[in-house]
Amino acid sequence: MAQRGNLNLSEAAEATLIVAAQARDQAAFGELVRRRQGWARALLRKMCSNHAEADDLAQEAFIKAWDKMADLETPAAFPGWFRRIAVTTFLMAKRRQKAVFEEIDEELSPIADDTSTPEAQAGAKIDLEKALARLSDAERLCVTLNHGEGLSHGEIVEMTGLPLGTVKSHVLRGTEKLRRMLEAA
Amino acid sequence: MTELNALLKRSFAEIEEPADDGFAVKISHAVARREASAVLRNRVYAGAMLLAGLAVFYGAYALAQALGPQILAMFGLEIAQAYGAIASGPSATGQGILQSLGAGMTQLLLITGALAGGLATFRAVRQG
Numbered sequence: 648m649a650q651r652g653n654l655n656l657s658e659a660a661e662a663t664l665i666v667a668a669q670a671r672d673q674a675a676f677g678e679l680v681r682r683r684q685g686w687a688r689a690l691l692r693k694m695c696s697n698h699a700e701a702d703d704l705a706q707e708a709f710i711k712a713w714d715k716m717a718d719l720e721t722p723a724a725f726p727g728w729f730r731r732i733a734v735t736t737f738l739m740a741k742r743r744q745k746a747v748f749e750e751i752d753e754e755l756s757p758i759a760d761d762t763s764t765p766e767a768q769a770g771a772k773i774d775l776e777k778a779l780a781r782l783s784d785a786e787r788l789c790v791t792l793n794h795g796e797g798l799s800h801g802e803i804v805e806m807t808g809l810p811l812g813t814v815k816s817h818v819l820r821g822t823e824k825l826r827r828m829l830e831a832a
Numbered sequence: 833m834t835e836l837n838a839l840l841k842r843s844f845a846e847i848e849e850p851a852d853d854g855f856a857v858k859i860s861h862a863v864a865r866r867e868a869s870a871v872l873r874n875r876v877y878a879g880a881m882l883l884a885g886l887a888v889f890y891g892a893y894a895l896a897q898a899l900g901p902q903i904l905a906m907f908g909l910e911i912a913q914a915y916g917a918i919a920s921g922p923s924a925t926g927q928g929i930l931q932s933l934g935a936g937m938t939q940l941l942l943i944t945g946a947l948a949g950g951l952a953t954f955r956a957v958r959q960g
Contacts, residue, residue: 673863681856685849693847702855709859710866775843794837795844826836 662722669716676716680709686726687733693791694737696780708736730796734788734806741784778828785809786821793818881958888950910936 656664656678664682667675687708691701711732719728779787788807792798798806803814914933 673860673867676863677856677860680859681852684852684855688855689847689849706859706862710862713863775847794840822836825840
């Protein structure tokens with residue numbers, strides 16, 4: 648069990664870990680990463696089309712978060728603050744690859760879910776990760792932030808720096824593509 | 833569209849979070865390496881600044897040894913001449929003394945300017 652001074656890290660509240668990490672406590676930050684890695688990696692896996700790239704970006708985002716911990720105003724703001732870092736990291740990586748606005752021209756084929764859950768049998772569920780991988784980077788980002796993270800178009804604009812019309816267009820087109828894949832499944 | 837939105841929301845929520853397969857440990861190691869390199873960088877910087885300070889001090893000391901008495905003598909002479917000029921009122925000699933004082937002050941201003949410039953550069957390097 649990780650323990651540091653009087654602070655039992657594995658039982659400490661997340662807010663306590665964040666405050667300790669802001670005081671440059673590496674062990675507290677390590678525990679915070681351990682608790683949040685699943686969420687952060689899942690978020691980036693939704694945005695990226697492959698898991699290895701997503702994990703690399705998640706690592707980059709956590710290191711940026713460590714460098715900028717002092718900028719976090721309140722512990723409660725951590726999820727939104729980290730999400731912004733993750734999105735910025737993703738956008739920077741895509742800009743380096745010059746690929747953020749690339750579209751997939753290929754014909755969209757049906758993406759069926761291969762599990763045997765009742766929802767899948769009823770055709771009410773899609774393999775979302777596979778379907779997301781078929782969208783362009785920009786569409787995937789906007790759809791994930793809108794439908795997955797529950798952000799409004801305005802919040803996505805504020806977070807990504809993309810124009811409102813572009814965000815609306817990406818969400819609409821991405822959602823439409825997902826709908827077509829679902830119908831075809 | 834509402835049904836689709838609900839389905840998407842549900843599907844997003846159902847995406848499984850990856851298990852920690854050593855990811856957190858990798859981040860902890862990366863952070864530790866980063867902090868260690870930052871400490872090393874700060875120490876190297878402090879050592880470099882100490883060496884630079886010693887070099888400046890050594891140079892200034894050598895200069896003061898070589899030129900110090902001359903400068904002090906010249907400065908004292910200038911003051912004495914200025915005092916004499918003020919005490920005895922304006923004259924042709926007095927004007928010469930004032931010119932001489934002006935030349936001496938130029939040297940002093942140059943030295944002061946060089947010191948101020950050096951100090952400003954030192955602070956800029958320290959902050960940057």
